[in-house]
Amino acid sequence: MEFTIDWYFIIEKLLLISAVLGISLVVAMYSTWGERKVAAWIQDRRGPNRAGPFGLLQPLADGGKLFFKEEIIPSSANRFLFIMGPSLAMFTACLTSAVIPWGDTLTIAGREVSLQIADINIGVLWIMMVVGMGVYGIMIGGWASNNKFSLLAACRGASQVISYELPMGLALIALFMISGSLSLKDIVEQQREGVWFVLLQPIGFLIFLICSFAETNRTPFDLPEAENELNGGYHLEYSSMKLGFYLFAEYINMFISSVLMATLYFGGYAFPFMDKLGIDGNWLTVLGIGALFLKTLFFIFFFMWVRWTIPRFRYDQLMKLGWKVLIPLALLNMLITGAWILFRENGFNF
Amino acid sequence: MQSLTNRAKPVDRRPMTFAEKLYLPAIAKGMGITLKHLFKKKATVNYPEETRPFSPVFRGLHILNRDEMGRERCTACGLCAVACPAEAITMEAAERLPGEEHLYREEKYAARYEINMLRCIFCGFCEEACPKQAVYMSETFAPANYQRKGFIYGKEDMLIPHPQKQIKENNQ
Amino acid sequence: MGIDMIIFTVLSAIAIASALGVILSKNPVNSVLCMITCFVAIAGHYIMLNAQFLFVVHLIVYTGAIMVLFLFVLMMMNLNADIEPQKRNWLKYAGAISGGALLLVLVAALRDASLPAIQGGGNTEIGLVQNLGKTLFTSYVVPFELSSVLFLSAMIGAVVIGKK
Numbered sequence: 001m002e003f004t005i006d007w008y009f010i011i012e013k014l015l016l017i018s019a020v021l022g023i024s025l026v027v028a029m030y031s032t033w034g035e036r037k038v039a040a041w042i043q044d045r046r047g048p049n050r051a052g053p054f055g056l057l058q059p060l061a062d063g064g065k066l067f068f069k070e071e072i073i074p075s076s077a078n079r080f081l082f083i084m085g086p087s088l089a090m091f092t093a094c095l096t097s098a099v100i101p102w103g104d105t106l107t108i109a110g111r112e113v114s115l116q117i118a119d120i121n122i123g124v125l126w127i128m129m130v131v132g133m134g135v136y137g138i139m140i141g142g143w144a145s146n147n148k149f150s151l152l153a154a155c156r157g158a159s160q161v162i163s164y165e166l167p168m169g170l171a172l173i174a175l176f177m178i179s180g181s182l183s184l185k186d187i188v189e190q191q192r193e194g195v196w197f198v199l200l201q202p203i204g205f206l207i208f209l210i211c212s213f214a215e216t217n218r219t220p221f222d223l224p225e226a227e228n229e230l231n232g233g234y235h236l237e238y239s240s241m242k243l244g245f246y247l248f249a250e251y252i253n254m255f256i257s258s259v260l261m262a263t264l265y266f267g268g269y270a271f272p273f274m275d276k277l278g279i280d281g282n283w284l285t286v287l288g289i290g291a292l293f294l295k296t297l298f299f300i301f302f303f304m305w306v307r308w309t310i311p312r313f314r315y316d317q318l319m320k321l322g323w324k325v326l327i328p329l330a331l332l333n334m335l336i337t338g339a340w341i342l343f344r345e346n347g348f349n350f
Numbered sequence: 351m352q353s354l355t356n357r358a359k360p361v362d363r364r365p366m367t368f369a370e371k372l373y374l375p376a377i378a379k380g381m382g383i384t385l386k387h388l389f390k391k392k393a394t395v396n397y398p399e400e401t402r403p404f405s406p407v408f409r410g411l412h413i414l415n416r417d418e419m420g421r422e423r424c425t426a427c428g429l430c431a432v433a434c435p436a437e438a439i440t441m442e443a444a445e446r447l448p449g450e451e452h453l454y455r456e457e458k459y460a461a462r463y464e465i466n467m468l469r470c471i472f473c474g475f476c477e478e479a480c481p482k483q484a485v486y487m488s489e490t491f492a493p494a495n496y497q498r499k500g501f502i503y504g505k506e507d508m509l510i511p512h513p514q515k516q517i518k519e520n521n522q
Numbered sequence: 523m524g525i526d527m528i529i530f531t532v533l534s535a536i537a538i539a540s541a542l543g544v545i546l547s548k549n550p551v552n553s554v555l556c557m558i559t560c561f562v563a564i565a566g567h568y569i570m571l572n573a574q575f576l577f578v579v580h581l582i583v584y585t586g587a588i589m590v591l592f593l594f595v596l597m598m599m600n601l602n603a604d605i606e607p608q609k610r611n612w613l614k615y616a617g618a619i620s621g622g623a624l625l626l627v628l629v630a631a632l633r634d635a636s637l638p639a640i641q642g643g644g645n646t647e648i649g650l651v652q653n654l655g656k657t658l659f660t661s662y663v664v665p666f667e668l669s670s671v672l673f674l675s676a677m678i679g680a681v682v683i684g685k686k
Contacts, residue, residue: 042384044393081555122651125578132586136558139590143551143597151597158590165586182651309384310377 008111016117020097028251029059031300035251038304066244074237078144085141086238086245092134093252099123100259101185103269103289106282115285116185123184124172127260128165131215135161137249138224142234154234156315157224160214163322164221168211170330171204174337175264184263192270203333205265207326212257214322217250219307223315258299259292266295409474409487412465412503413510417455420512423484426460430476430485438469439476456482460505467492467501530570537563550596554589561585573649 033048033055040047048055073082103115120126135158142154178200179187191197198205214221225233235246262268269288277284313321369375395402404410415423426443444461446454453459476485495501540563543556561584568577647653658666 038388041388041392044387044390046392046394046396049396081551120574122574122578125575125582129578129581129586132582132590135586135590136593139593139597140555143593155594155598158594162587162590305381305384309380 012111012113013117016113016115017098020102020117021094024094024097024252024255027255027296027300028248029063031251031254032062032247033059034300035304035307038301039308042305042308063244066241069240071240071242072237074146076146077237078146081140081144082237083242085137085144086235086242086249087137088140089134089137089249090245090252092130092137093249093256095130095133096127096256096260099126099184100256100263101188101268102292104285106285115289119183119185121181121183124176124182124187124264128169128172131161131165131168134215134253137246138234141238141246145234145237147237149231150234150236153224153226153231153236156230157217157234160217160221160223160318160322163319164211164214164326167207167322167326167330168215170327170334171201171207171211172264174204174330174334175201177334177337177341184268188263188268188270191267192274196265196267198265201265201333201337203329204337205261207330207333208265209261210321210326212261213303213306214318216253216257216303218254218303220310220313221318222312223318226312229312254300254303255296258296258303261299262292262295268292404489408489409472409477410490411467411488411492412470412476412508413486413488414463414505414508415484415486416510416512418513419452420514421451421453421455422459422509423455423482424460424463425456425458425482425484426463427458427481429479429481433475433479434470435473435475436469436471438466438471440464463505463508465503465508467503468498526570529566533563533566533570536560537567551593554593554596557592558585558589561589568649571649572647575651575654576649 036058037047037055039045048058051057051061073079098117099120101114101116101119106113106115138157138161139154142150142157145151175187175197176182178197179190181187181190187197213219217224223230225235227233235243238246269285269292271288271291274284274288277287279287417423426441428441428443431437431439431441440462441460441464442462443458446457446459472487474487477487492501492503537560540556540559544553544560547553547556561580565577565580565585568574568580648657
């Protein structure tokens with residue numbers, strides 16, 4: 001079986017991949033700036049405002065600082081795994097963006113260019129897979145440091161991520177029951193024609209939201225790190241850019257979860273009255289990308305807003321919330337969704 | 351015991367109702383509070399560009415004054431040192447020699463005049479005690495220093511510039 | 523040699539090398555990591571067969587959940603070569619003989635087996651979610667339900683043991 005190689009297709013995909021990667025890195029970079037600004041504003045401060053106008057060059061300064069810091073690898077650490085930990089964290093953080101539809105199709109020189117890297121029909125499962133693989137970055141880094149506190153933090157992180165994967169998956173199952181498709185593109189197109197899924201799945205959205213906080217290790221669930229009361233977390237022994245990779249991966253994860261929430265529950269690149277505006281083609285696509293980014297930025301802001309409002313959970317509270325509240329709630333949500341679908345199709349006589 | 355204010359609230363130890371156990375309304379309330387702070391006026395002063403305004407009665411670093419002819423007013427009477435509750439002021443007096451009339455107003459002057467700014471409590475009693483209007487308190491505060499001895503201010507730190515010399519230097 | 527042949531060869535090489543790594547490496551954590559690599563390579567084979575659902579479920583369940591638990595336990599136990607108990611000699615021979623016997627059976631079975639799926643080409647649509655779901659809930663509904671009962675009982679068992 002021979003494949004004929006479509007060079008335009010490959011170039012198109014390569015360009016798209018670099019664009020998506022570049023955008024996620026830039027957004028993650030400026031999320032660090034945004035985080036500090038939002039934190040400052042909530043605490044009645046001004047935030048970074050010295051490096052460049054409004055402190056906009058601050059992320060560059062921070063990155064430069066991290067690059068020039070001394071690279072320390074503990075002598076008792078497993079060197080290979082010690083370096084692999086942050087690399088894996090970064091790698092898995094970037095993987096998810098492959099299945100997200102960043103926009104509708106663009107028409108460039110007669111070619112229909114889809115703004116989605118891979119429209120596989122298991123898109124949402126792919127995300128669950130990447131979330132599951134994300135644990136390895138934390139665990140390997142924590143173990144390879146050969147420090148008991150890192151190891152304990154890695155265990156905290158891994159159990160937290162595994163525990164919250166379950167309600168997240170169950171919440172997503174209720175979503176599939178409505179959409180009938182696992183492809184993210186289909187899900188967005190359905191919301192474009194119908195209503196946003198957050199209206200059909202409010203409980204599911206709430207569960208997904210809480211779980212994404214836990215999966216990205218953000219406050220109130222940032223127990224793997226818990227810098228003030230437990231210890232520095234699984235990256236306790238890390239310094240320089242390897243530490244930067246871990247922190248950066250967290251921000252990329254935050255960006256990707258924000259995009260996911262916007263895509264799955266808030267219509268992705270679709271916005272209300274999109275098809276009644278009387279414009280079509282490329283401009284509509286560009287507007288759609290803008291809408292997606294607007295929603296994403298709101299969720300990124302929401303992540304920060306919550307971080308500077310709600311204090312951290314205790315570990316047993318975290319586990320209790322995951323296993324005893326969210327999972328039963330997600331199951332109940334599934335049951336209700338199933339009943340509702342049956343009722344909609346058959347009425348009372350089923 | 352009777353409370354001084356009526357703001358104290360007894361702790362509510364009733365078991366939580368279902369709505370309270372959901373925590374979501376409480377979380378929403380907290381988020382509302384932080385959102386309000388987002389738009390509040392910022393408390394920070396952008397320091398080098400703008401400085402915090404002092405009140406008109408602010409008492410800052412001391413200065414030693416000169417008269418209109420540029421002569422030092424201080425006569426080393428020691429009243430400021432006596433008035434000082436923190437005992438931050440020391441001085442040594444010296445007699446004015448002939449030919450130094452353009453430097454010192456009185457026949458006796460302070461050869462050495464020191465204020466320890468770490469001891470000083472900026473009460474302003476020295477300013478009040480001075481019979482010659484030689485000590486005034488300005489509107490700045492002592493800048494940071496690496497050593498304690500840097501906070502012992504001598505005459506050269508506190509004496510205001512000679513008005514005519516200043517003009518000459520500016521003209522050059 | 524087509525592109526898929528090259529990918530197949532590379533994936534197989536990775537899978538076999540990492541599988542050897544699992545049994546040859548001294549450090550148990552390295553073994554687990556090799557096993558994860560092996561799983562990922564095998565998942566690549568599923569993609570080649572157009573079995574997307576199997577691919578992703580394989581990664582979620584095996585690499586994402588089961589191997590994490592393995593790693594968890596191994597990291598906490600801190601197994602080292604010097605605290606490992608000395609194995610008896612006859613145990614080694616017994617292991618080698620039983621492993622060899624299994625290999626023999628596998629080779630014999632594979633030699634006689636006809637492989638219609640491979641002759642049919644890798645482009646079946648049965649691995650896609652929709653077709654797989656329909657097949658599972660029509661032709662294979664009894665085994666599917668039986669296995670779910672098994673899972674349920676395992677779950678209840680886990681809860682009961684956890685309660686103790």
